[in-house]
Amino acid sequence: MDLYQLKTFYTFGKVLSFTETARILYVSQSAISHSIKKLEQSLEIKLVERKSKKLALTAAGKELFESCETIFFEIEKAKENIFKRNRNHLQELIIGSTVEFGTTILIKHLKTFIDNNKNLKLDFIFSNDLSRYLLTDKVDFIIDCKKHFSHDIENINLFHENYVVIASPEFIKDNKITQLSDLERVPILSLDKEGLWWKNFLVSINISKRPRFKNINQISHIRGLINGAIEGIGVSFVPQYTVVNEIENNALVNLFPELRLKTDQFCIYIKKKKLSLDKNKMIIDYLTTIKPAEFSGF
Amino acid sequence: MDLYQLKTFYTFGKVLSFTETARILYVSQSAISHSIKKLEQSLEIKLVERKSKKLALTAAGKELFESCETIFFEIEKAKENIFKRNRNHLQELIIGSTVEFGTTILIKHLKTFIDNNKNLKLDFIFSNDLSRYLLTDKVDFIIDCKKHFSHDIENINLFHENYVVIASPEFIKDNKITQLSDLERVPILSLDKEGLWWKNFLVSINISKRPRFKNINQISHIRGLINGAIEGIGVSFVPQYTVVNEIENNALVNLFPELRLKTDQFCIYIKKKKLSLDKNKMIIDYLTTIKPAEFSGF
DNA sequence: AATTTATATGAATTAAATTCATAATTAAAG
DNA sequence: CTTTAATTATGAATTTAATTCATATAAATT
Numbered sequence: 001m002d003l004y005q006l007k008t009f010y011t012f013g014k015v016l017s018f019t020e021t022a023r024i025l026y027v028s029q030s031a032i033s034h035s036i037k038k039l040e041q042s043l044e045i046k047l048v049e050r051k052s053k054k055l056a057l058t059a060a061g062k063e064l065f066e067s068c069e070t071i072f073f074e075i076e077k078a079k080e081n082i083f084k085r086n087r088n089h090l091q092e093l094i095i096g097s098t099v100e101f102g103t104t105i106l107i108k109h110l111k112t113f114i115d116n117n118k119n120l121k122l123d124f125i126f127s128n129d130l131s132r133y134l135l136t137d138k139v140d141f142i143i144d145c146k147k148h149f150s151h152d153i154e155n156i157n158l159f160h161e162n163y164v165v166i167a168s169p170e171f172i173k174d175n176k177i178t179q180l181s182d183l184e185r186v187p188i189l190s191l192d193k194e195g196l197w198w199k200n201f202l203v204s205i206n207i208s209k210r211p212r213f214k215n216i217n218q219i220s221h222i223r224g225l226i227n228g229a230i231e232g233i234g235v236s237f238v239p240q241y242t243v244v245n246e247i248e249n250n251a252l253v254n255l256f257p258e259l260r261l262k263t264d265q266f267c268i269y270i271k272k273k274k275l276s277l278d279k280n281k282m283i284i285d286y287l288t289t290i291k292p293a294e295f296s297g298f
Numbered sequence: 299m300d301l302y303q304l305k306t307f308y309t310f311g312k313v314l315s316f317t318e319t320a321r322i323l324y325v326s327q328s329a330i331s332h333s334i335k336k337l338e339q340s341l342e343i344k345l346v347e348r349k350s351k352k353l354a355l356t357a358a359g360k361e362l363f364e365s366c367e368t369i370f371f372e373i374e375k376a377k378e379n380i381f382k383r384n385r386n387h388l389q390e391l392i393i394g395s396t397v398e399f400g401t402t403i404l405i406k407h408l409k410t411f412i413d414n415n416k417n418l419k420l421d422f423i424f425s426n427d428l429s430r431y432l433l434t435d436k437v438d439f440i441i442d443c444k445k446h447f448s449h450d451i452e453n454i455n456l457f458h459e460n461y462v463v464i465a466s467p468e469f470i471k472d473n474k475i476t477q478l479s480d481l482e483r484v485p486i487l488s489l490d491k492e493g494l495w496w497k498n499f500l501v502s503i504n505i506s507k508r509p510r511f512k513n514i515n516q517i518s519h520i521r522g523l524i525n526g527a528i529e530g531i532g533v534s535f536v537p538q539y540t541v542v543n544e545i546e547n548n549a550l551v552n553l554f555p556e557l558r559l560k561t562d563q564f565c566i567y568i569k570k571k572k573l574s575l576d577k578n579k580m581i582i583d584y585l586t587t588i589k590p591a592e593f594s595g596f
Numbered sequence: 597a598a599t600t601t602a603t604a605t606g607a608a609t610t611a612a613a614t615t616c617a618t619a620a621t622t623a624a625a626g
Numbered sequence: 627c628t629t630t631a632a633t634t635a636t637g638a639a640t641t642t643a644a645t646t647c648a649t650a651t652a653a654a655t656t
Contacts, residue, residue: 001373001376001377003301003302003305003373004301004302004613006373007301017633017634018633018634018635019632019633019634027613027614027615028614028615028616029633029634029635030614030615030616030617030634030635030636031613031614031615032634033634033635033636034613034614034635034636035613035614037635037636038613043380043381043384044384044387045380045383045384050634050635054622054623054633055633055634059383060380060383063379063380063383064376064379064380067372067373067375067376067379068376070372070376071369071372071373071376074365074368074369074372075299075301075304075365075369077365078299078362078365078366078368078369079299081361081362081365082341082343082358082361082362083341085343085357085358085361086341086342086343089342302644315602315603316602316603316604317601317602317603325644325645325646326645326646326647327602327603327604328603328604328605328645328646328647328648329644329645329646330603331603331604331605332604332605332644332645333644333645335604335605336644348603348604352602352653352654353602353603
């Protein structure tokens with residue numbers, strides 16, 4: 001069993017595409033095709049189901065892939081052990097997180113950690129579609145409000161994210177917004193066209209009182225939603241921590257502070273095996289000692 | 299971390315010699331030297347202590363070697379898993395055992411097992427110095443009367459080996475051997491020159507009655523000791539199971555059947571990790587259900 | 597001191613993986 | 627229902643990297 005063919009197969013198993021595997025490993029698609037074929041020949045068993053253009057692992061392939069998870073993790077661990085002895089070697093740790101949380105709250109709270117762990121190089125990938133980063137090991141772990149359930153993924157609660165409905169004081173005055181039903185006649189700013197972004201708001205309100213938005217404007221970034229509200233374009237719905245300052249400055253007003261809106265649970269999601277790596281232990285220890293309230297912006 | 303350099307390092311770690319590693323991997327000594335050097339360079343750490351001609355692992359080297367044990371065992375396991383799906387693939391299992399026990403008793407008892415496990419190819423290495431076969435993974439496990447203690451080696455008791463003092467009826471008559479002290483004036487046949495082979499005999503006898511051999515003849519194989527006794531060259535000391543037939547035929551006589559001689563404990567010694575491999579489980583299960591008495595030749 | 601045995605090293609060689617160029621296949625788009 | 631774009635397969639050419647060769651160096655053994 002050739003170890004490099006195995007490595008190629010493992011990478012392929014995560015993405016199920018030869019072209020993508022080639023990109024990840026910085027080689028040509030042809031190399032991947034040759035490599036996997038040779039592995040199959042040497043083991044005398046089909047690992048990849050090539051029906052049409054869509055590729056999938058065979059039963060044997062799935063089994064071998066599971067073994068690969070262990071094998072390559074052990075290699076990873078061995079590397080960490082060796083590098084720990086190497087004073088001048090920087091360990092690398094890559095965190096994936098949602099864009100807004102990552103760029104503001106996370107970065108802010110990690111300052112101390114980064115200063116105290118000079119032997120650790122922290123990289124960040126901010127995205128709102130974190131699943132594949134986690135599964136393909138492009139990150140060591142992710143911090144996400146979406147759920148990721150799998151037998152080999154551990155989830156660690158961090159905090160509940162509160163949402164607020166916001167608008168500028170002028171907008172509220174001009175449009176005379178005092179109650180929920182008023183939202184039906186003003187522009188609703190949402191990440192998506194359909195207003196699904198407001199889901200947590202809507203499900204928190206009794207169906208009889210729930211406003212039916214008539215006028216939804218899409219703005220595809222949270223910072224856009226915030227600035228849109230500040231400029232008086234409409235009403236926005238955003239995580240509370242993103243607008244703590246704006247509300248304090250009276251640039252924005254929390255429209256319905258009395259409402260108990262559904263919160264999102266932010267968790268760390270990490271492959272169980274990776275929990276045993278020191279670098280992950282350290283930063284997770286650090287993150288879990290931060291009080292939930294600090295994360296939510298208070 | 300290059301996986302083939304790692305494999306080379308792992309093999310080296312077992313034998314601590316570049317030349318020997320080269321032999322095992324069927325490459326030149328130069329290749330090993332280059333390979334280990336490159337690995338050290340890529341990890342930026344010394345793995346091998348090259349003081350004089352004798353090589354040893356550094357602390358980092360030992361740590362990496364331990365990791366290798368896990369890594370390459372996982373690969374072994376992965377292989378077994380895949381090959382199990384392959385109907386026409388023969389699994390290989392190599393047993394190491396002492397020469398006499400292996401060539402007679404073991405072979406005899408494994409007949410049924412071999413017949414019932416056609417998908418398993420059994421190989422045997424018979425030697426009286428089994429340690430290195432075990433530690434270098436040249437065998438899957440060994441059956442030995444010598445002790446092998448290590449944190450990662452499991453031992454499983456099989457049976458006690460009884461020894462007997464034997465001579466031909468003619469020899470006994472001619473030399474009028476009736477008591478222990480008679481042994482002092484006849485040729486003593488021993489595997490070694492010094493008569494250490496008779497250790498189990500001597501320690502079993504009170505020091506006051508213990509004979510002091512005057513005339514020791516070395517014969518370097520047990521079968522030689524037996525045939526030497528049959529031919530009337532002298533008195534031999536051998537495991538009981540080796541001469542069951544000869545005693546029955548009256549070719550040999552058990553000289554002091556009333557003595558309670560020290561026995562040797564025969565055990566299976568196997569690297570703990572290997573216990574989880576199916577092929578090993580199967581044969582060990584089989585061996586441990588055989589009654590000790592059957593092993594000792596009754 | 598001489599001989600044997602073991603490791604180190606740079607250059608030459610060899611082996612094997614990768615790329616290149618292109619065909620074949622299929623999904624997606626118009 | 628074409629056309630286009632994207633993906634995999636394949637054999638030959640190329641490139642890369644490991645291995646050998648030839649030899650030096652060093653230590654242990656006789």
